[in-house]
Amino acid sequence: xxxxxxxxxxxxxxxxxxxxxxxxxxxxxxxxxxxxxxxxxxxxxxxxxxxxxxxxxxxxxxxxxxxxxxxxxxxxxxxxxxxxxxxxxxxxxxxxxxxxxxxxxxxxxxxxxxxxxxxxxxxxxxxxxxxxxxxxxxxxxxxxxxxxxxxxxxxxxxxxxxxxxxxxxxxxx
Numbered sequence: 498x499x500x501x502x503x504x505x506x507x508x509x510x511x512x513x514x515x516x517x518x519x520x521x522x523x524x525x526x527x528x529x530x531x532x533x534x535x536x537x538x539x540x541x542x543x544x545x546x547x548x549x550x551x552x553x554x555x556x557x558x559x560x561x562x563x564x565x566x567x568x569x570x571x572x573x574x575x576x577x578x579x580x581x582x583x584x585x586x587x588x589x590x591x592x593x594x595x596x597x598x599x600x601x602x603x604x605x606x607x608x609x610x611x612x613x614x615x616x617x618x619x620x621x622x623x624x625x626x627x628x629x630x631x632x633x634x635x636x637x638x639x640x641x642x643x644x645x646x647x648x649x650x651x652x653x654x655x656x657x658x659x660x661x662x663x664x665x666x667x668x669x670x
Contacts, residue, residue, distance in 0.1 A: 512585035516572035519589045523568070523603055527561045530607035537614040553613065553620055560606045564599045571596055602626055 507515075534557070538550050572586040589596040605626055612619035 507588060509582050509585040512588045513574050513582055516574075516586055516589050519600075520565075520569055520572060523565060523600065526603060526607050527565065530610045531557075531561075534610045534614060549617065553617075557606050557610050560602060564603050564606075568596055568599050601629075 534554065538546055538554075568589060572589050574582060574586050575584040577583050587596065588594070589600075591597070605623065609619055609622045612622070
């Protein structure tokens, strides 16, 4: 049973601490995925590495850097001159926020990168990101805009009904 009443809000300090923990976790995910990819593709199977191996590694790095820097910019705290916390930044763990999508992109890239040590065809799974973006674009913006009903012309009222309504209006005054 859901608790009754108002949902509790987080304080600045709690948001700051959770953001630090979240950024630390995603740093570890990024470093772990890169370590596995580099160990397998660039050390063990170095002789069979192609230019695509390096280009896909650079692509993954660009995605990681862009997503992580966006998250860290959103979570940037503001401190007063005396060192007290004024603002903990945007809550990275908030549901349906931009940070949630950035975390999904980091996790998708890490999973694809690790799976690509088995086969390079797993990189095609990264096409799920633009597919998800198009889905969100359609559901939230384009679909409602295209499917909105056009403003209909005002219905023509029967003359008899209109006269009756006018008489009722006159009686009220």
